[in-house]
Amino acid sequence: MAQGSLNKATLSGSSTNDNRKVDNFARRQKLSQHRRSLPIATVERRLIDEVRKNDILIIVGETGSGKTTQIPQFLFNAGFCKEGKSIGITQPRRVAAVTVAKRVAEECGVELGQRVGYSIRFEDVTSSSTRIKYMTDGLLLREALLDPYLSRYSVIIVDEAHERTVQSDVLLGLLKNVQIARSKSNGHLDTETNKPKNGMVLEKENDVQSSIFLKHDQGKKFPPLKLIVMSASLDARVFSDYFGGAKAVHVQGRQFPVEIFYTFHPEPDYLDATLITVFQIHLEEALGDILVFLTGQEEIESVERLIKERVLQLPENNQRLVIVPIFSSLPSEQQMRVFASTPAGYRKVILATNIAETSVTIPGIKYVIDPGLVKARSYDPKQGLESLTVVPISKAQALQRSGRAGRDGAGKCFRLYPESEFDKLENSTKPEIKRCNLANVILQLKALGVDDIIGFDFIEKPSRCFNR
Ligand SMILES: Nc1ncnc2c1ncn2[C@@H]1O[C@H](COP(=O)(O)OP(=O)(O)OP(=O)(O)O)[C@@H](O)[C@H]1O
Numbered sequence: 001m002a003q004g005s006l007n008k009a010t011l012s013g014s015s016t017n018d019n020r021k022v023d024n025f026a027r028r029q030k031l032s033q034h035r036r037s038l039p040i041a042t043v044e045r046r047l048i049d050e051v052r053k054n055d056i057l058i059i060v061g062e063t064g065s066g067k068t069t070q071i072p073q074f075l076f077n078a079g080f081c082k083e084g085k086s087i088g089i090t091q092p093r094r095v096a097a098v099t100v101a102k103r104v105a106e107e108c109g110v111e112l113g114q115r116v117g118y119s120i121r122f123e124d125v126t127s128s129s130t131r132i133k134y135m136t137d138g139l140l141l142r143e144a145l146l147d148p149y150l151s152r153y154s155v156i157i158v159d160e161a162h163e164r165t166v167q168s169d170v171l172l173g174l175l176k177n178v179q180i181a182r183s184k185s186n187g188h189l190d191t192e193t194n195k196p197k198n199g200m201v202l203e204k205e206n207d208v209q210s211s212i213f214l215k216h217d218q219g220k221k222f223p224p225l226k227l228i229v230m231s232a233s234l235d236a237r238v239f240s241d242y243f244g245g246a247k248a249v250h251v252q253g254r255q256f257p258v259e260i261f262y263t264f265h266p267e268p269d270y271l272d273a274t275l276i277t278v279f280q281i282h283l284e285e286a287l288g289d290i291l292v293f294l295t296g297q298e299e300i301e302s303v304e305r306l307i308k309e310r311v312l313q314l315p316e317n318n319q320r321l322v323i324v325p326i327f328s329s330l331p332s333e334q335q336m337r338v339f340a341s342t343p344a345g346y347r348k349v350i351l352a353t354n355i356a357e358t359s360v361t362i363p364g365i366k367y368v369i370d371p372g373l374v375k376a377r378s379y380d381p382k383q384g385l386e387s388l389t390v391v392p393i394s395k396a397q398a399l400q401r402s403g404r405a406g407r408d409g410a411g412k413c414f415r416l417y418p419e420s421e422f423d424k425l426e427n428s429t430k431p432e433i434k435r436c437n438l439a440n441v442i443l444q445l446k447a448l449g450v451d452d453i454i455g456f457d458f459i460e461k462p463s464r465c466f467n468r
Pocket residue numbers: 038061062063064065066067068069070099100103231232255358359360361363403406407408
């Protein structure tokens with residue numbers, strides 16, 4: 001009897017294991033098929049050739065083309081992690097660093113924290129075997145304090161560079177220095193032409209000398225550092241000029257179409273227009289989740305309350321809405337709720353700030369509602385006051401927002417403003433460094449060993465009056 005039941009248990013145990021293996025195999029097959037279908041997969045070899053030929057490469061590819069998840073894997077497979085070196089990928093936000101790392105670990109079929117990991121402030125999910133490391137740009141700056149040559153990296157990818165946060169602008173200046181210093185350390189810098197042997201052009205020897213603030217580590221040789229700057233919506237010319245005429249490549253195509261809708265007239269009350277659009281989609285459009293971009297926590301909470309009140313006025317069979325907020329001060333576990341799958345028969349409505357604007361893929365999002373506004377930092381140097389004000393987004397941000405749909409199927413984006421208003425938006429977001437108090441930047445640069453703050457090689461110089 002005991003023997004019989006043991007056999008039964010063993011049998012059912014092994015069949016559960018077998019089922020799990022079959023499920024895992026099917027999931028791996030699906031993932032690898034998905035990877036092959038991404039637009040970026042068709043240019044893998046060309047991209048690798050370009051990285052080999054150029055120390056700096058700018059990559060512009062549409063949202064969802066596969067830049068963030070695939071390029072690090074291409075580089076790993078092409079041998080860029082030989083001799084224990086790693087590929088570092090920076091993201092402007094924690095949530096992107098974490099979720100993309102999880103996805104890439106799954107695509108590689110490895111445990112998170114092993115070959116693929118992430119590191120954000122207060123959370124380090126990496127190990128000595130990590131070779132593809134996602135992190136925030138702030139975290140890489142901290143690493144540079146301990147390891148000024150960033151010696152563990154063979155390639156650094158600055159993703160979503162269009163955002164032009166203070167951190168990413170400081171990081172670009174730092175990486176430019178590290179790259180020159182590493183090239184110099186191993187004779188990779190051609191002293192006659194003043195060019196790294198393949199890559200950026202520096203006009204005068206003085207430029208090379210003055211722009212390097214890194215102290216030479218006597219006799220130590222570092223392999224050259226490859227630098228990739230990428231986004232779906234960056235102005236390649238600005239970045240190329242900054243890096244002395246660096247090569248820019250464009251990756252065409254996206255996996256699924258996103259249809260864009262505009263209002264006929266400007267909306268006098270964008271929150272009211274948002275509510276109407278949520279319910280219009282809910283009642284008239286096919287099943288699929290909705291992502292709404294709002295400007296801050298207070299607004300999100302009030303829209304959440306209004307949706308919950310209004311949904312109760314609908315017939316019972318139309319009440320299946322799940323509302324999930326996401327904003328930066330929400331604890332991480334609660335932020336991660338937006339990624340949980342929607343219960344069958346329900347529609348999820350995610351109310352987000354621009355935290356969900358770039359890099360993230362939220363499975364199931366079919367509709368995006370974009371009122372076209374964002375809360376941005378601004379600084380009044382006369383009064384010495386920094387404030388957060390609601391301002392229109394840039395075209396680059398509008399493109400990123402619509403790009404959150406169309407990632408696992410065709411999508412729709414409802415812009416709550418007329419097309420004529422879209423045409424008037426700035427092409428790119430004004431760099432944060434041009435509109436914030438520079439006290440922290442100055443402290444950060446000092447900590448990195450930069451004494452000549454005014455002479456620091458910023459992609460765009462901060463206004464002089466901000467330095468006072
Ligand atoms: N966490 C995820 N869950 C499900 N699918 C994902 C996930 N991350 C990525 N994908 C899939 O991989 C595709 C490519 O994503 P990836 O982030 O590499 O694109 P991208 O070109 O970097 O986009 P973006 O410019 O918007 O950051 C997505 O469109 C989606 O289909």
